Amino acid sequence: MRSLKAMAVGLAIVAASPLYAGEWGTGALMVIIEREKGSVLVVDSTQDHKILGRVEGLGVLQHASIAFSRDGRYAYVISRDSLLSKVDLIQLKLTAQVKTGSSAVGLAVTQDGRHIAVSQYKPPGVVIVRDSDFKIAKTIPTGGKTVGLVDAPDNLLVFADMENDSVLVIDAGKADFPVIKKFDDVGAEPYDGFLTPDARRYVAGFFLSPWMGVLDLWRMDKVEKIPLPARGDLSGEMPVLKVPHLEGWFDAGGYLFAPIVGGEGLAVIDAATWKTVDTIELRAHPIFAVVRPDQRQIWINYAMGKYHDTVDVVDVDSRKVIKTLTPGGKVFHLHFALKGMVAYVSSYADNSVLVYDTKTFEVITRIPAQGPSGIFCTDRAGKFGL
Amino acid sequence: MRSLKAMAVGLAIVAASPLYAGEWGTGALMVIIEREKGSVLVVDSTQDHKILGRVEGLGVLQHASIAFSRDGRYAYVISRDSLLSKVDLIQLKLTAQVKTGSSAVGLAVTQDGRHIAVSQYKPPGVVIVRDSDFKIAKTIPTGGKTVGLVDAPDNLLVFADMENDSVLVIDAGKADFPVIKKFDDVGAEPYDGFLTPDARRYVAGFFLSPWMGVLDLWRMDKVEKIPLPARGDLSGEMPVLKVPHLEGWFDAGGYLFAPIVGGEGLAVIDAATWKTVDTIELRAHPIFAVVRPDQRQIWINYAMGKYHDTVDVVDVDSRKVIKTLTPGGKVFHLHFALKGMVAYVSSYADNSVLVYDTKTFEVITRIPAQGPSGIFCTDRAGKFGL
Numbered sequence: 001m002r003s004l005k006a007m008a009v010g011l012a013i014v015a016a017s018p019l020y021a022g023e024w025g026t027g028a029l030m031v032i033i034e035r036e037k038g039s040v041l042v043v044d045s046t047q048d049h050k051i052l053g054r055v056e057g058l059g060v061l062q063h064a065s066i067a068f069s070r071d072g073r074y075a076y077v078i079s080r081d082s083l084l085s086k087v088d089l090i091q092l093k094l095t096a097q098v099k100t101g102s103s104a105v106g107l108a109v110t111q112d113g114r115h116i117a118v119s120q121y122k123p124p125g126v127v128i129v130r131d132s133d134f135k136i137a138k139t140i141p142t143g144g145k146t147v148g149l150v151d152a153p154d155n156l157l158v159f160a161d162m163e164n165d166s167v168l169v170i171d172a173g174k175a176d177f178p179v180i181k182k183f184d185d186v187g188a189e190p191y192d193g194f195l196t197p198d199a200r201r202y203v204a205g206f207f208l209s210p211w212m213g214v215l216d217l218w219r220m221d222k223v224e225k226i227p228l229p230a231r232g233d234l235s236g237e238m239p240v241l242k243v244p245h246l247e248g249w250f251d252a253g254g255y256l257f258a259p260i261v262g263g264e265g266l267a268v269i270d271a272a273t274w275k276t277v278d279t280i281e282l283r284a285h286p287i288f289a290v291v292r293p294d295q296r297q298i299w300i301n302y303a304m305g306k307y308h309d310t311v312d313v314v315d316v317d318s319r320k321v322i323k324t325l326t327p328g329g330k331v332f333h334l335h336f337a338l339k340g341m342v343a344y345v346s347s348y349a350d351n352s353v354l355v356y357d358t359k360t361f362e363v364i365t366r367i368p369a370q371g372p373s374g375i376f377c378t379d380r381a382g383k384f385g386l
Numbered sequence: 387m388r389s390l391k392a393m394a395v396g397l398a399i400v401a402a403s404p405l406y407a408g409e410w411g412t413g414a415l416m417v418i419i420e421r422e423k424g425s426v427l428v429v430d431s432t433q434d435h436k437i438l439g440r441v442e443g444l445g446v447l448q449h450a451s452i453a454f455s456r457d458g459r460y461a462y463v464i465s466r467d468s469l470l471s472k473v474d475l476i477q478l479k480l481t482a483q484v485k486t487g488s489s490a491v492g493l494a495v496t497q498d499g500r501h502i503a504v505s506q507y508k509p510p511g512v513v514i515v516r517d518s519d520f521k522i523a524k525t526i527p528t529g530g531k532t533v534g535l536v537d538a539p540d541n542l543l544v545f546a547d548m549e550n551d552s553v554l555v556i557d558a559g560k561a562d563f564p565v566i567k568k569f570d571d572v573g574a575e576p577y578d579g580f581l582t583p584d585a586r587r588y589v590a591g592f593f594l595s596p597w598m599g600v601l602d603l604w605r606m607d608k609v610e611k612i613p614l615p616a617r618g619d620l621s622g623e624m625p626v627l628k629v630p631h632l633e634g635w636f637d638a639g640g641y642l643f644a645p646i647v648g649g650e651g652l653a654v655i656d657a658a659t660w661k662t663v664d665t666i667e668l669r670a671h672p673i674f675a676v677v678r679p680d681q682r683q684i685w686i687n688y689a690m691g692k693y694h695d696t697v698d699v700v701d702v703d704s705r706k707v708i709k710t711l712t713p714g715g716k717v718f719h720l721h722f723a724l725k726g727m728v729a730y731v732s733s734y735a736d737n738s739v740l741v742y743d744t745k746t747f748e749v750i751t752r753i754p755a756q757g758p759s760g761i762f763c764t765d766r767a768g769k770f771g772l
Binding site for chain 2: 027074153272294295338379381
């Protein structure tokens, strides 16, 4: 009830002038993608999860993603149809927009905050947009679809070319954005990539090769092939049933907890040796496996199939599922608010984002949202690769 | 020149109504303590290091420290004379203040953001202040001076009692803030403590014992004694020449780089085994050793003595000093802005904060400040123990 009231207030803000503009800090805002509506909902996790407003007109938001300006003031939203939008989280309005192609899958803000890079399927390549005037500064064509685009230290951008089995590095600190490194034959069909939390290694996952490709950014000399376990009757083969999102491969207690391609579980990989030391069985193939900021829990969703409505909580220490939640139909994403006392879980089918207390697992509030999918906290602004 | 102009604008904001209030995000603000003036200067690192304003009347700011609300909107400043102030970084004004004792050294914001805890020398203990009304919610007396106070996951507060050689844990999630754990005989005269970056272990340093005390918060069963190297003719003895600040003991590339008590260097400690694997010689006893957010550099100041004006930059990979800077008289503190492309370095004697490009080591701008000491970035709001 409180949430519905809050929402009405939020909508009023958007419709009228931003009366409350500036009356909130931007360090712990939650920005929720409303997929069918082509909008984002802005929520303040530090003000009892109050809806501050909604910003519309952001394009086709299937598989949309968000990155933030360093001050947390602006959300950059990339749509499936390559529309890049700049949303002001104080004034609660769209302030700039540019079409970067016809099919996009991800984006990254450069370390210096001056550019937003978009990874394109069509036309294949990376498009660099200047933040100051929101014009395209550079188009870097590639032979194939680009995936796993991240910002990295030293003002670099790293990504993979899905159709040419390569990993490329762009220097975003130079005026012409040169590709300073290209590694070929890294693995067959990279489909995603991420930066390790220490910002030192770029890791690519492959559809058709049973390894991870690991690039040490301190050495920048080769992409190492680290074997990845397959499981049970899938052993030795690489059928991809669903695509796990690699962003979930987070470090916790010195281990990486990685969704297994084609398997119903997580591989536990020693972050120092890159050896798989254990596996955790799950009820289905995980889509996201997100670690709570204090590294003691991993929350897992399945999004589709029989367990579309389910979230499992894995205890990092015991490596067991300690809690099973059923937030509602089609749990597409989940994200912890700053410092992890609460988790936001989107139930797409039920038009709700549920806010859970991560200690008691009780639902604190239910935020009405129209077909919510991705959820992003502004604290990502300070983290490399996010 | 630009900085001087910016400062004039900043002062105008403070004097008049906050014309620009709300026109900045709070994710990457730098808050600088002006020690003798009893004020803080607020700078936006994402707007060309522009001074937004100054807020005065914060008490005696020798050894002052700052913690932030989770949204980055408020800075909580604790003065040497136990005056706790709440500074609004949007409206640029003091919004609340309370006297928590007569001598204080540190503070922490609880994970839930509802309370601010202050560690007192006089009267000895910890004082808990409610954020909502800024009244004292609870006073927890201890026999001795309290040091090394940090917020920890699960809404805990951890600190050490300097005169009773103990480490204590408070549950800030319970109404009466009970001390849920007390470990005695952990080492002689703890003088500071910090939380490891994974938020799992609390580490105390001692004046008179040649070890670190490490409490695993996942187990909460004992404070382990981890030997700490002494060097050269100091070996085996523990004369304390200066007090290194333990906050500098940050993890970089799997190692802790720790100022050696009584020694002129850093110990390199394997974070997995807690064994000292190397030492890095320095020109003098380091005061702060701060790691760049991408973990590739450690910046070191000496603050006093012959090298009061010097900053050494250690390369984490080679463990060598790769650059020596002389920012000016009495370099009291340094802090990286979000994502580490620039470092802010305070020169107390020269009334300047220098902003360095951490790649080229050039000075980007010089911010006029009156006797600047501590510098704090709002991105600390999202980090445990800071």
